[in-house]
Amino acid sequence: xxxxxxxxxxxxxxxxxxxxxxxxxxxxxxxxxxxxxxxxxxxxxxxxxxxxxxxxxxxxxxxxxxxxxxxxxxxxxxxxxxxxxxxxxxxxxxxxxxxxxxxxxxxxxxxxxxxxxxxxxxxxxxxxxxxxxxxxxxxxxxxxxxxxxxxxxxxxxxxxxxxxxxxxxxxxxxxxxxxxxxxxxxxxxxxxxxxxxxxxxxxxxxxxxx
Numbered sequence: 461x462x463x464x465x466x467x468x469x470x471x472x473x474x475x476x477x478x479x480x481x482x483x484x485x486x487x488x489x490x491x492x493x494x495x496x497x498x499x500x501x502x503x504x505x506x507x508x509x510x511x512x513x514x515x516x517x518x519x520x521x522x523x524x525x526x527x528x529x530x531x532x533x534x535x536x537x538x539x540x541x542x543x544x545x546x547x548x549x550x551x552x553x554x555x556x557x558x559x560x561x562x563x564x565x566x567x568x569x570x571x572x573x574x575x576x577x578x579x580x581x582x583x584x585x586x587x588x589x590x591x592x593x594x595x596x597x598x599x600x601x602x603x604x605x606x607x608x609x610x611x612x613x614x615x616x617x618x619x620x621x622x623x624x625x626x627x628x629x630x631x632x633x634x635x636x637x638x639x640x641x642x643x644x645x646x647x648x649x650x651x652x653x654x655x656x657x658x659x660x661x662x663x664x665x666x667x668x669x670x
Contacts, residue, residue, distance in 0.1 A: 472500035538575040543582035588618040
């Protein structure tokens with residue numbers, strides 16, 4: 461896996477940890493379990509990376525004379541496909557509450573099943589920053605910043621912008637008709653795997669309001 465990382469595009473990465481590797485120091489484990497996460501901003505790149513990663517395990521098993529199996533432990537998260545009309549409304553409302561929008565494309569932002577939803581229904585996934593915070597998520601400093609007045613302000617502004625965006629979409633007859641048409645066109649039944657057939661080139665892009 462370490463060698464494979466040298467060949468990955470910047471928008472892809474892999475992470476892993478050994479969740480079971482034996483029970484004693486003086487015994488070679490008869491069985492080990494490795495949990496691996498594969499991320500990519502493009503669906504086809506993700507598929508290819510998963511294939512190459514499994515080949516690493518297969519090669520290691522062949523080289524050591526071991527047996528191996530693999531199984532999916534979580535549902536895959538699709539890239540977010542922001543609806544252009546909803547995105548414009550969100551941006552305008554962010555500006556209206558005094559939060560300038562940063563349009564710089566970024567990769568990342570975490571994993572969310574919101575991406576799967578956006579593949580089958582029109583959606584927007586906005587983000588609001590906590591002013592004066594330089595901490596990164598999943599860090600104790602971010603926990604401390606999340607209980608500040610600036611964090612409360614971000615929550616209120618985010619809720620306000622979301623409500624305004626819904627209202628604007630409802631009052632725009634053309635956009636409302638488009639959204640309802642897309643909703644009606646959604647196929648009935650489970651949609652978890654539909655994103656696998658989505659267009660190539662989608663990126664996980666969030667809009668940030670500083």
